[in-house]
Amino acid sequence: MQPFVYIALPARVVFGFGTAKQVAQEVTRLGCSRALVLTTPQQVAAGEQVQADLGDLNVGIYSKAAMHTPLEVTLDALAQAKALGADCCVAVGGGSTIGLAKALALHSANSAKLKIVAIPTTYAGSEATPIIGQTEVLPEAIVYDVELTLSLPPQMTVTSGLNAIAHAVEALWAVEANPIISSLAIQGIKAIARSLPLIKAGPQSKDGRADALFGAWACGTCLGAVGMSLHHKLCHTLGGSFNMPHAETHTVILPHAVAYNAPFAADAVSSVAKALGVANASQGLYDLAKENGAPYSLKALGFKEEDLERAAELAASAPYPNPAPLKKEKLLALLRNAYEGVRPL
Structure with a gap:
């Protein structure tokens, strides 16, 4: 056996069928009460369902997430999060949406850092990785709901x-x-x-x-x-x-x-x-x-x-x-x- 170093990345993982219905529990577990839902323009319907599951914890939806996380999109979403008083974001989608959530957490780190609940609908794996090598921008919770992937083309x-x-x-x-x-x-x-x-x-x-x-x-x-x-x-x-x-x-x-x-x-x-x-x-x-x-x-x-x-x-x-x-x-x-x-x- 060769010597090695292993560092576990912190995140709570919830896996199963219908688990997206538990999103409100995951938000409150983080000590949050004002969740902004993030999606791409193509996944608004999925985001609206998550809004309904959040109930009174939902403060709005931002649906302009885009590939490669353009800076102008990040700044626009950050402005909306601040205007709504969001304390966490719920990212519903693949790498574009989850990447935006991590960018928002990074940009808000100097004030009230936004926490992240990720609900992946693709297999990109962005939810399990940090951006620019900083583990503090990993989602605090990942909810894997197999049912949300059944319609993936x-x-x-x-x-x-x-x-x-x-x-x-x-x-x-x-x-x-x-x-x-x-x-x-x-x-x-x-x-x-x-x-x-x-x-x-x-x-x-x-x-x-x-x-x-x-x-x-x-x-x-x-x-x-x-x-x-x-x-x-x-x-x-x-x-x-x-x-x-x-x-x-x-x-x-x-x-x-x-x-x-x-x-x-x-x-x-x-x-x-x-x-x-x-x-x-x-x-x-x-x-x-x-x-x-x-x-x-x-x-x-x-x-x-x-x-x-x-x-x-x-x-x-x-x-x-x-x-x-x-x-x-x-x-x-x-x-x-x-x-x-x-x-x-």
Whole structure:
């Protein structure tokens, strides 16, 4: 057994069916009484149901959460929270909404810091991770209600699930890897991998949806506990500099990042393959995406071929710690394969 350091991230987790009805109890447990509900424009109906469940604890809804948490949206939401006298926010949705909640908590930290109750409706795992590495902006409570994920569209289900798997994969080869998180990572990969075919066969499969949501928590917890490497560096580059869609980009890049690192992280990659039940981890991840209807090329996502070299240059210029050296020429080859949608060798 190798020496290791493990730091548990504090959060109360409530998991089950119909658990969103308990949101008022979670708000009062935090000592709060004025909750602002957060959603994207597309999830207002879900937010309104949570408002009803909150009853007198609800002070309003803010429904402009957006991908990548634009500063102007954060400041607008913060102004509304202050005007309403909110002491906590209830984030209903995926990474965009939960990211906004964490940004509000961070921006309000110098005054009356807003507490967070997260009710995830996707498998992004944002609720289990801090932003900019500060654990004080983690949600204080996470309510996982499987019923809220039953209507998640099939393709979004696959890309959201593979986005979550990416968190677990990188946890296995991270500098801070430890046996506790590695065990959780393998559980998360297994749960999501077995859930996707079930959901494809029956989008409202309760067994499939429960496995996927548990896997999302497990994988998100992994990302919150250890650092990021090549895969997240590439996805952050493509999202931040080229405005590529978050989960879809993770889905396309992951098999190629695994292939890139395979010679330098053989044990970790072997663990991924075993968790997937395949002989080759990178090919297994590629097949899992393609066979379940997810995009598998950057070209299909609208990325421009002429931007490949610039993306490789940006990724190589400020690398994250990674098992394999990050060389521009090799990163360019990786990105070109991802652009064309080539099945990894």
